[in-house]
Amino acid sequence: MRQRDKGAGRDLSYPPLPDPLGVPVYDNHTHLEIGDGDQSLTVAEQLDRASSVGVRGVIQVGGDLETSRWSAAMAAREPRMLAAVAIHPNEAPVYDAAGTLDDALAEIAELATRPRVVAIGETGLDFFRTGPDGHASQLRSFEAHIEIAKRNGLALQIHDRDAHSAVIETLLRVGAPERTVFHCFSGDAEMARILADNGWYLSFAGTVTFKNAQNLREALAAVPRALLLVETDAPFLTPAPFRGRPNAPYLLPHTLRAMADHLETDVSILATQISSNTELVYGRWDTEPVTVAETTEPGTRPFGGLA
Numbered sequence: 001m002r003q004r005d006k007g008a009g010r011d012l013s014y015p016p017l018p019d020p021l022g023v024p025v026y027d028n029h030t031h032l033e034i035g036d037g038d039q040s041l042t043v044a045e046q047l048d049r050a051s052s053v054g055v056r057g058v059i060q061v062g063g064d065l066e067t068s069r070w071s072a073a074m075a076a077r078e079p080r081m082l083a084a085v086a087i088h089p090n091e092a093p094v095y096d097a098a099g100t101l102d103d104a105l106a107e108i109a110e111l112a113t114r115p116r117v118v119a120i121g122e123t124g125l126d127f128f129r130t131g132p133d134g135h136a137s138q139l140r141s142f143e144a145h146i147e148i149a150k151r152n153g154l155a156l157q158i159h160d161r162d163a164h165s166a167v168i169e170t171l172l173r174v175g176a177p178e179r180t181v182f183h184c185f186s187g188d189a190e191m192a193r194i195l196a197d198n199g200w201y202l203s204f205a206g207t208v209t210f211k212n213a214q215n216l217r218e219a220l221a222a223v224p225r226a227l228l229l230v231e232t233d234a235p236f237l238t239p240a241p242f243r244g245r246p247n248a249p250y251l252l253p254h255t256l257r258a259m260a261d262h263l264e265t266d267v268s269i270l271a272t273q274i275s276s277n278t279e280l281v282y283g284r285w286d287t288e289p290v291t292v293a294e295t296t297e298p299g300t301r302p303f304g305g306l307a
Protein backbone atom coordinates (compact mmCIF):
# COMPACT_ATOMS: atom_id res chain seq x y z
CA MET A 1 0.00 0.00 0.00
CA ARG A 2 1.28 3.46 -0.83
CA GLN A 3 1.46 5.86 2.03
CA ARG A 4 0.87 9.56 2.20
CA ASP A 5 3.90 11.40 3.53
CA LYS A 6 3.52 11.32 7.30
CA GLY A 7 5.20 14.72 7.66
CA ALA A 8 6.82 15.64 10.95
CA GLY A 9 4.36 16.76 13.59
CA ARG A 10 1.15 15.92 11.73
CA ASP A 11 -1.72 14.59 13.83
CA LEU A 12 -2.22 11.16 12.26
CA SER A 13 -5.50 10.28 13.96
CA TYR A 14 -8.62 10.04 11.81
CA PRO A 15 -11.14 12.79 12.67
CA PRO A 16 -14.46 11.73 14.24
CA LEU A 17 -17.51 10.88 12.13
CA PRO A 18 -19.50 14.01 11.25
CA ASP A 19 -23.27 14.23 11.71
CA PRO A 20 -24.91 12.24 8.90
CA LEU A 21 -26.28 14.13 5.91
CA GLY A 22 -30.05 14.14 5.49
CA VAL A 23 -29.69 13.70 1.71
CA PRO A 24 -26.82 11.52 0.49
CA VAL A 25 -24.09 12.64 -1.91
CA TYR A 26 -21.15 11.07 -3.77
CA ASP A 27 -17.43 11.68 -3.42
CA ASN A 28 -16.46 11.99 -7.10
CA HIS A 29 -12.68 11.88 -6.54
CA THR A 30 -10.79 9.82 -3.99
CA HIS A 31 -7.67 7.65 -3.73
CA LEU A 32 -8.40 4.76 -1.42
CA GLU A 33 -5.18 3.01 -2.49
CA ILE A 34 -3.09 5.60 -0.64
CA GLY A 35 -2.82 4.83 3.04
CA ASP A 36 -2.55 7.43 5.76
CA GLY A 37 -3.11 7.82 9.45
CA ASP A 38 -2.26 5.87 12.56
CA GLN A 39 -4.59 3.00 11.63
CA SER A 40 -5.01 1.59 8.16
CA LEU A 41 -8.57 1.24 6.99
CA THR A 42 -9.66 -1.37 4.46
CA VAL A 43 -11.66 -0.26 1.45
CA ALA A 44 -14.76 -1.82 3.00
CA GLU A 45 -14.20 0.08 6.26
CA GLN A 46 -13.72 3.32 4.33
CA LEU A 47 -16.96 2.78 2.40
CA ASP A 48 -18.89 1.68 5.50
CA ARG A 49 -17.87 4.83 7.33
CA ALA A 50 -18.83 6.88 4.28
CA SER A 51 -22.28 5.29 3.96
CA SER A 52 -22.92 5.78 7.66
CA VAL A 53 -22.79 9.58 7.20
CA GLY A 54 -24.61 9.77 3.86
CA VAL A 55 -21.72 9.50 1.39
CA ARG A 56 -23.18 6.69 -0.64
CA GLY A 57 -20.59 6.18 -3.33
CA VAL A 58 -17.12 7.17 -4.49
CA ILE A 59 -15.11 7.41 -7.66
CA GLN A 60 -11.77 5.75 -7.10
CA VAL A 61 -9.16 7.52 -9.23
CA GLY A 62 -5.98 6.03 -10.66
CA GLY A 63 -2.82 7.96 -11.45
CA ASP A 64 -0.55 5.37 -13.07
CA LEU A 65 -0.95 1.88 -14.53
CA GLU A 66 -0.82 0.07 -11.22
CA THR A 67 -3.43 2.24 -9.51
CA SER A 68 -5.62 2.44 -12.62
CA ARG A 69 -5.72 -1.37 -12.89
CA TRP A 70 -6.52 -1.58 -9.20
CA SER A 71 -9.27 1.06 -9.45
CA ALA A 72 -10.95 -0.75 -12.35
CA ALA A 73 -10.72 -4.13 -10.63
CA MET A 74 -12.09 -2.85 -7.31
CA ALA A 75 -14.98 -0.95 -8.91
CA ALA A 76 -15.95 -4.03 -10.90
CA ARG A 77 -16.91 -5.82 -7.72
CA GLU A 78 -17.79 -3.05 -5.27
CA PRO A 79 -21.26 -1.54 -5.75
CA ARG A 80 -20.36 1.67 -3.90
CA MET A 81 -17.39 2.37 -6.16
CA LEU A 82 -16.91 3.47 -9.75
CA ALA A 83 -13.49 4.03 -11.31
CA ALA A 84 -11.47 6.59 -13.21
CA VAL A 85 -8.25 5.57 -14.97
CA ALA A 86 -5.33 7.64 -16.26
CA ILE A 87 -1.67 8.45 -16.20
CA HIS A 88 -1.32 11.50 -13.91
CA PRO A 89 0.33 14.56 -15.49
CA ASN A 90 3.26 14.26 -13.11
CA GLU A 91 3.71 10.60 -14.12
CA ALA A 92 3.52 11.20 -17.88
CA PRO A 93 7.10 12.54 -18.15
CA VAL A 94 8.36 9.57 -16.13
CA TYR A 95 6.77 7.07 -18.53
CA ASP A 96 7.92 9.15 -21.47
CA ALA A 97 11.53 9.20 -20.27
CA ALA A 98 11.40 5.42 -19.91
CA GLY A 99 10.01 5.09 -23.44
CA THR A 100 6.79 3.51 -22.16
CA LEU A 101 4.23 6.31 -22.43
CA ASP A 102 2.60 4.99 -25.61
CA ASP A 103 2.23 1.50 -24.14
CA ALA A 104 0.79 3.01 -20.95
CA LEU A 105 -1.72 5.08 -22.92
CA ALA A 106 -2.73 1.96 -24.86
CA GLU A 107 -3.43 0.16 -21.61
CA ILE A 108 -5.45 3.11 -20.28
CA ALA A 109 -7.49 2.92 -23.50
CA GLU A 110 -8.13 -0.76 -22.79
CA LEU A 111 -9.05 -0.13 -19.13
CA ALA A 112 -11.45 2.56 -20.33
CA THR A 113 -13.65 -0.16 -21.83
CA ARG A 114 -14.03 -2.09 -18.57
CA PRO A 115 -17.36 -2.18 -16.75
CA ARG A 116 -17.84 0.55 -14.13
CA VAL A 117 -14.92 2.61 -15.43
CA VAL A 118 -16.83 5.86 -15.90
CA ALA A 119 -14.14 8.50 -16.29
CA ILE A 120 -10.68 9.18 -17.65
CA GLY A 121 -8.68 10.87 -14.92
CA GLU A 122 -6.85 12.24 -13.40
CA THR A 123 -5.17 13.81 -16.39
CA GLY A 124 -4.32 17.38 -17.30
CA LEU A 125 -1.36 19.65 -16.73
CA ASP A 126 0.73 20.36 -13.64
CA PHE A 127 3.26 23.15 -14.00
CA PHE A 128 3.82 23.24 -10.23
CA ARG A 129 5.50 19.89 -9.71
CA THR A 130 6.74 19.33 -13.25
CA GLY A 131 9.22 21.76 -14.78
CA PRO A 132 9.29 22.97 -18.39
CA ASP A 133 11.19 19.84 -19.49
CA GLY A 134 8.13 17.73 -18.79
CA HIS A 135 5.50 19.95 -20.40
CA ALA A 136 5.61 18.34 -23.85
CA SER A 137 5.07 14.87 -22.34
CA GLN A 138 2.23 16.17 -20.20
CA LEU A 139 0.54 17.79 -23.15
CA ARG A 140 0.85 14.70 -25.36
CA SER A 141 -0.53 12.54 -22.56
CA PHE A 142 -3.39 14.98 -21.81
CA GLU A 143 -4.45 15.10 -25.45
CA ALA A 144 -4.38 11.29 -25.68
CA HIS A 145 -6.56 11.04 -22.56
CA ILE A 146 -9.07 13.54 -23.98
CA GLU A 147 -9.28 11.40 -27.10
CA ILE A 148 -9.82 8.20 -25.07
CA ALA A 149 -12.60 9.85 -23.08
CA LYS A 150 -14.35 11.04 -26.23
CA ARG A 151 -14.00 7.72 -28.05
CA ASN A 152 -15.55 5.85 -25.13
CA GLY A 153 -18.15 8.44 -24.18
CA LEU A 154 -16.62 8.79 -20.72
CA ALA A 155 -16.31 11.81 -18.44
CA LEU A 156 -12.93 13.54 -18.13
CA GLN A 157 -11.44 14.40 -14.71
CA ILE A 158 -8.88 17.15 -15.01
CA HIS A 159 -5.94 17.83 -12.71
CA ASP A 160 -4.93 21.46 -13.24
CA ARG A 161 -2.19 22.83 -11.05
CA ASP A 162 -0.78 26.22 -11.95
CA ALA A 163 -1.79 25.55 -15.55
CA HIS A 164 -5.25 27.13 -15.86
CA SER A 165 -4.89 28.83 -19.22
CA ALA A 166 -2.95 25.98 -20.84
CA VAL A 167 -5.61 23.47 -19.75
CA ILE A 168 -8.46 25.63 -21.05
CA GLU A 169 -6.61 26.35 -24.29
CA THR A 170 -5.99 22.62 -24.86
CA LEU A 171 -9.62 21.69 -24.25
CA LEU A 172 -10.83 24.37 -26.65
CA ARG A 173 -8.25 23.46 -29.29
CA VAL A 174 -8.86 19.70 -29.40
CA GLY A 175 -12.49 19.73 -28.23
CA ALA A 176 -13.53 18.73 -24.72
CA PRO A 177 -15.51 15.58 -23.95
CA GLU A 178 -19.19 16.18 -23.35
CA ARG A 179 -18.74 15.81 -19.58
CA THR A 180 -15.58 17.53 -18.39
CA VAL A 181 -14.80 17.99 -14.69
CA PHE A 182 -12.12 20.19 -13.11
CA HIS A 183 -11.20 18.09 -10.09
CA CYS A 184 -10.22 20.11 -7.00
CA PHE A 185 -11.08 23.34 -8.77
CA SER A 186 -8.38 25.86 -7.91
CA GLY A 187 -9.18 28.94 -9.97
CA ASP A 188 -11.01 32.17 -9.26
CA ALA A 189 -14.47 33.48 -10.17
CA GLU A 190 -13.32 34.65 -13.59
CA MET A 191 -12.01 31.20 -14.49
CA ALA A 192 -15.13 29.61 -13.04
CA ARG A 193 -17.25 31.67 -15.42
CA ILE A 194 -15.15 30.51 -18.40
CA LEU A 195 -15.74 26.90 -17.36
CA ALA A 196 -19.44 27.53 -16.92
CA ASP A 197 -19.68 29.14 -20.36
CA ASN A 198 -18.36 25.88 -21.78
CA GLY A 199 -20.61 23.68 -19.65
CA TRP A 200 -17.67 22.23 -17.72
CA TYR A 201 -18.08 21.07 -14.13
CA LEU A 202 -16.29 22.37 -11.02
CA SER A 203 -15.56 19.81 -8.33
CA PHE A 204 -14.82 21.39 -4.96
CA ALA A 205 -12.55 19.72 -2.40
CA GLY A 206 -11.68 20.50 1.22
CA THR A 207 -9.67 23.49 0.02
CA VAL A 208 -12.95 25.44 -0.28
CA THR A 209 -13.19 25.34 3.54
CA PHE A 210 -9.73 26.85 4.08
CA LYS A 211 -9.67 30.29 5.62
CA ASN A 212 -7.44 31.77 2.91
CA ALA A 213 -9.52 30.36 0.04
CA GLN A 214 -11.82 33.30 -0.58
CA ASN A 215 -11.13 32.97 -4.34
CA LEU A 216 -12.63 29.47 -4.32
CA ARG A 217 -15.73 30.58 -2.45
CA GLU A 218 -16.21 33.41 -4.93
CA ALA A 219 -15.85 30.89 -7.76
CA LEU A 220 -18.39 28.63 -6.08
CA ALA A 221 -20.93 31.42 -5.99
CA ALA A 222 -20.21 32.49 -9.57
CA VAL A 223 -21.47 29.42 -11.43
CA PRO A 224 -24.81 27.67 -11.90
CA ARG A 225 -25.41 25.03 -9.26
CA ALA A 226 -26.06 22.51 -12.02
CA LEU A 227 -22.27 22.49 -12.62
CA LEU A 228 -21.19 21.80 -9.02
CA LEU A 229 -19.65 18.57 -7.76
CA VAL A 230 -17.95 17.71 -4.47
CA GLU A 231 -14.98 15.48 -3.64
CA THR A 232 -12.44 14.69 -0.94
CA ASP A 233 -9.26 13.87 -2.94
CA ALA A 234 -8.56 11.74 0.15
CA PRO A 235 -6.18 11.19 1.81
CA PHE A 236 -5.17 14.77 0.89
CA LEU A 237 -6.84 18.16 1.41
CA THR A 238 -8.68 17.38 4.65
CA PRO A 239 -11.42 19.98 5.21
CA ALA A 240 -11.49 22.42 8.10
CA PRO A 241 -11.50 22.02 11.06
CA PHE A 242 -9.31 18.93 10.56
CA ARG A 243 -6.77 20.31 8.09
CA GLY A 244 -3.55 18.26 8.15
CA ARG A 245 -5.11 15.12 9.59
CA PRO A 246 -5.89 12.08 7.40
CA ASN A 247 -8.72 12.63 4.95
CA ALA A 248 -11.33 10.05 3.94
CA PRO A 249 -14.64 10.00 2.02
CA TYR A 250 -16.61 10.07 5.32
CA LEU A 251 -15.35 13.63 5.89
CA LEU A 252 -17.09 14.92 2.76
CA PRO A 253 -20.04 16.37 4.77
CA HIS A 254 -17.73 19.08 6.17
CA THR A 255 -16.99 20.35 2.67
CA LEU A 256 -20.61 20.12 1.55
CA ARG A 257 -21.82 22.01 4.65
CA ALA A 258 -19.23 24.75 4.11
CA MET A 259 -20.38 25.11 0.51
CA ALA A 260 -24.04 25.33 1.57
CA ASP A 261 -23.13 27.92 4.21
CA HIS A 262 -21.34 30.06 1.71
CA LEU A 263 -24.18 29.78 -0.81
CA GLU A 264 -26.68 30.51 1.97
CA THR A 265 -28.68 27.48 1.02
CA ASP A 266 -30.00 24.44 2.82
CA VAL A 267 -27.54 21.52 2.94
CA SER A 268 -30.20 19.07 1.76
CA ILE A 269 -31.12 21.23 -1.22
CA LEU A 270 -27.47 21.44 -2.25
CA ALA A 271 -26.96 17.71 -1.68
CA THR A 272 -29.95 16.90 -3.88
CA GLN A 273 -28.59 19.12 -6.64
CA ILE A 274 -25.05 17.75 -6.42
CA SER A 275 -26.19 14.13 -6.33
CA SER A 276 -28.20 14.66 -9.46
CA ASN A 277 -25.27 16.46 -11.14
CA THR A 278 -22.97 13.59 -10.19
CA GLU A 279 -25.29 10.99 -11.69
CA LEU A 280 -25.61 13.03 -14.87
CA VAL A 281 -21.83 13.12 -15.26
CA TYR A 282 -20.96 9.54 -14.33
CA GLY A 283 -24.20 7.55 -14.45
CA ARG A 284 -25.72 5.72 -11.55
CA TRP A 285 -23.66 3.54 -9.24
CA ASP A 286 -26.18 0.71 -9.32
CA THR A 287 -27.09 0.38 -12.99
CA GLU A 288 -24.58 -2.26 -13.99
CA PRO A 289 -24.33 -5.70 -12.46
CA VAL A 290 -21.34 -6.13 -10.24
CA THR A 291 -18.92 -8.46 -11.95
CA VAL A 292 -15.96 -10.37 -10.65
CA ALA A 293 -12.70 -9.11 -12.09
CA GLU A 294 -11.12 -11.83 -14.20
CA THR A 295 -7.54 -10.73 -14.27
CA THR A 296 -6.81 -9.15 -10.91
CA GLU A 297 -7.72 -10.27 -7.45
CA PRO A 298 -7.33 -7.08 -5.49
CA GLY A 299 -8.41 -8.19 -2.01
CA THR A 300 -9.92 -5.69 0.35
CA ARG A 301 -6.59 -4.10 1.15
CA PRO A 302 -5.10 -1.84 -1.45
CA PHE A 303 -2.89 -3.95 -3.73
CA GLY A 304 -3.96 -7.05 -1.83
CA GLY A 305 -1.20 -6.47 0.66
CA LEU A 306 -1.74 -6.18 4.34
CA ALA A 307 -5.07 -7.94 4.99
Ligand SMILES: [Zn+2]
Binds near residue numbers: 122
Ligand atom coordinates in the same frame (compact mmCIF):
# COMPACT_ATOMS: atom_id res chain seq x y z
ZN1 LIG B 1 -6.51 13.21 -6.98
